Amino acid sequence: MSSHPDDSNEPLVKIRGLRFFRGERAIFDGVDIDIPRGSITAIMGPSGTGKTTLLKLIGGQLRPHAGTIHVNGQDVHKLSTKELYKLRMRMGMLFQSGALLTDISVFDNIAYPLREHTKLPESIIRKLVLMKLEAVGLRGARDLMPSELSGGMARRAAMARAVVLDPEMIMYDEPFTGQDPISMGVLIQLIPRLNKASRLTSIVVSHDVQETTNIADMIYVLSNGKVIAGGPSKQIANSTSFWVRQFMDGLPDGPVPFHFPAEPLETDILEN
Amino acid sequence: MEQLARLGRIGIGTLERLGRGHVLLLHMLAGFAALSVRPKLLIAQIHSVGVLSMLIITVSGLFVGMVLALQGYYILSQFGAEETLGVMVAASLVRELGPVVTGLLFAGRAGSALTAEIGLMKATEQLSGLEMMAVDPIKRILTPRFMAGLISMPLLAALFSAIGVIGGHFVGVGLLGVDDGAYWSQMQAKIDLHEDIYNGVIKSLVFGFVCTWIALFQGHDCTPTSEGVSRATTRTVVHSALAVLCLDFVLTALMFGED
Numbered sequence: 001m002s003s004h005p006d007d008s009n010e011p012l013v014k015i016r017g018l019r020f021f022r023g024e025r026a027i028f029d030g031v032d033i034d035i036p037r038g039s040i041t042a043i044m045g046p047s048g049t050g051k052t053t054l055l056k057l058i059g060g061q062l063r064p065h066a067g068t069i070h071v072n073g074q075d076v077h078k079l080s081t082k083e084l085y086k087l088r089m090r091m092g093m094l095f096q097s098g099a100l101l102t103d104i105s106v107f108d109n110i111a112y113p114l115r116e117h118t119k120l121p122e123s124i125i126r127k128l129v130l131m132k133l134e135a136v137g138l139r140g141a142r143d144l145m146p147s148e149l150s151g152g153m154a155r156r157a158a159m160a161r162a163v164v165l166d167p168e169m170i171m172y173d174e175p176f177t178g179q180d181p182i183s184m185g186v187l188i189q190l191i192p193r194l195n196k197a198s199r200l201t202s203i204v205v206s207h208d209v210q211e212t213t214n215i216a217d218m219i220y221v222l223s224n225g226k227v228i229a230g231g232p233s234k235q236i237a238n239s240t241s242f243w244v245r246q247f248m249d250g251l252p253d254g255p256v257p258f259h260f261p262a263e264p265l266e267t268d269i270l271e272n
Numbered sequence: 273m274e275q276l277a278r279l280g281r282i283g284i285g286t287l288e289r290l291g292r293g294h295v296l297l298l299h300m301l302a303g304f305a306a307l308s309v310r311p312k313l314l315i316a317q318i319h320s321v322g323v324l325s326m327l328i329i330t331v332s333g334l335f336v337g338m339v340l341a342l343q344g345y346y347i348l349s350q351f352g353a354e355e356t357l358g359v360m361v362a363a364s365l366v367r368e369l370g371p372v373v374t375g376l377l378f379a380g381r382a383g384s385a386l387t388a389e390i391g392l393m394k395a396t397e398q399l400s401g402l403e404m405m406a407v408d409p410i411k412r413i414l415t416p417r418f419m420a421g422l423i424s425m426p427l428l429a430a431l432f433s434a435i436g437v438i439g440g441h442f443v444g445v446g447l448l449g450v451d452d453g454a455y456w457s458q459m460q461a462k463i464d465l466h467e468d469i470y471n472g473v474i475k476s477l478v479f480g481f482v483c484t485w486i487a488l489f490q491g492h493d494c495t496p497t498s499e500g501v502s503r504a505t506t507r508t509v510v511h512s513a514l515a516v517l518c519l520d521f522v523l524t525a526l527m528f529g530e531d
Binding site for chain 1: 393396397398400401402403404405406407408412
């Protein structure tokens with residue numbers, strides 16, 4: 001498989017037998033996921049299922065305790081620092097907070113990866129940055145500082161930065177959380193548009209069921225460290241599995257219990 | 273038994289932190305070469321770490337010099353040795369108070385700012401964001417700050433001492449009537465370049481190294497929450513102050529102990 005890294009039938013990201021622990025708690029316990037090229041793949045699950053951790057594992061910021069993650073045929077965790085950085089230049093990541101550098105303007109934030117990694121003259125950098133800002137509707141906000149942006153604008157600016165190096169894939173960490181309906185609508189439109197226009201592969205990590213099923217081609221639902229369902233989004237949306245139904249329909253109790261594990265209420269109250 | 277286990281945990285935790293601190297230091301030092309290509313990064317940091325600390329250093333230096341002259345005059349005049357006031361003021365400043373007080377002020381002014389800045393960058397995922405943009409945050413963000421601390425500290429200490437000598441002159445000569453010529457000539461004759469000035473510079477270099485290292489490590493290693501950043505900032509000031517005072521004793525013993 002690694003001999004044909006650009007084989008278009010091969011999934012861009014291939015996760016096999018992934019195990020990851022935080023202390024004693026297993027965040028992932030044997031997870032297999034394929035992210036097909038050119039698609040928008042959603043990773044969904046309740047809070048605390050390690051969705052952000054998964055993105056950090058794919059980006060090589062965290063190391064799994066077992067299992068492998070291949071991106072474009074390369075085993076992420078066997079690369080040298082130099083090779084890993086080279087691979088990261090082909091991945092964009094949109095953090096939940098935007099993670100813009102707060103001491104420089106929006107323009108400089110978007111230009112940052114270009115200035116760091118290319119020797120392009122300023123005139124070209126300016127054009128590229130303005131094009132990316134135009135795509136997210138923030139060309140007019142280029143001179144603002146990140147602190148002057150609203151949450152939705154910061155996320156859009158971060159999106160422009162994530163795609164400025166024309167990566168092959170982009171990872172969105174909870175893109176819809178805490179957005180007002182208008183910004184949400186803008187993001188729902190932008191993600192597929194960018195994916196199509198730049199021929200990207202997108203991974204969207206989210207627990208916003210409605211929005212995510214609308215834009216995703218594939219969905220994986222995670223719970224308790226395992227993939228409980230995976231497949232084309234329509235199939236998942238119509239799934240009859242109790243687990244999937246509880247999550248998709250937002251039922252308070254079910255296979256994922258409402259209560260955090262504890263001893264029975266009676267013993268707890270009557271004790272002492 | 274429980275107590276013993278707790279003690280063990282604290283010991284292991286401390287050792288781990290020390291290890292992480294040294295790994296960070298090596299990583300920062302490895303970035304020095306890359307810095308020569310981007311001098312602008314360094315200049316910006318020297319401005320925020322060094323230049324912006326100048327006011328507090330100048331004012332403190334002035335007052336410390338003035339107090340030294342007052343106290344010195346009181347004791348020296350009892351032996352009829354007021355003429356040596358200049359030597360006393362200059363030697364105290366160059367050997368001890370310059371590096372030490374500058375180190376303490378530097379930790380409070382620049383060190384705490386560095387910790388808070390790096391800690392907040394961590395809490396807001398800016399450092400993580402840089403990593404994902406294939407930019408090494410340690411080399412790009414921490415190394416220039418470290419270098420700036422190393423360069424700024426001896427210069428600030430020199431400024432402190434110089435202003436202190438002027439403050440001493442103002443009180444000693446201007447107010448208490450010590451002879452102007454004696455103040456300067458005694459100082460010129462008795463202050464030794466190697467013995468006094470170089471040793472003072474070495475001290476300030478060491479304090480600059482340690483304070484900046486502590487500040488950057490605390491910021492980089494903090495728990496990325498508002499409480500974590502606030503604790504780390506406090507730790508920076510406390511650890512730096514203790515480190516400066518302890519190291520001052522060790523260095524003084526090494527430099528002047530045999531005389």
